[in-house]
Amino acid sequence: MLNETNLEKRLIDIEQAITDIQTKINEQPLSNNWLEKITGSISDESAFLEALEYGEKWRKSEKLTDEIDEGK
Structure with a gap:
């Protein structure tokens, strides 16, 4: 059974984990290149x-066609 101290410790751990995740998300560079944003997004699709x-x-x-035009 959880007592108040253990519950408080778990809550602090969860808050820290959330802060760490938010930091990692915010550290990811945002690209203005549209190709970088979509690269790999549909690689498993049969239509792709x-x-x-x-x-x-x-x-x-x-x-x-180029080789024929050049006379090769």
Whole structure:
């Protein structure tokens, strides 16, 4: 059973933990770069992976078109 002293000690510990968490949150640098803000936010989404595939195919097709235009 908790007595008043133990309860007070636990409350102080909780308050300190909350203060520590708030400090860590406030110490994180805020970026103005939109890309840094969203990097990694949807990496597990199937639509994102599908978009990556389309991008890769498009880049490869552009590379082939450039090589054909250059006469290679």
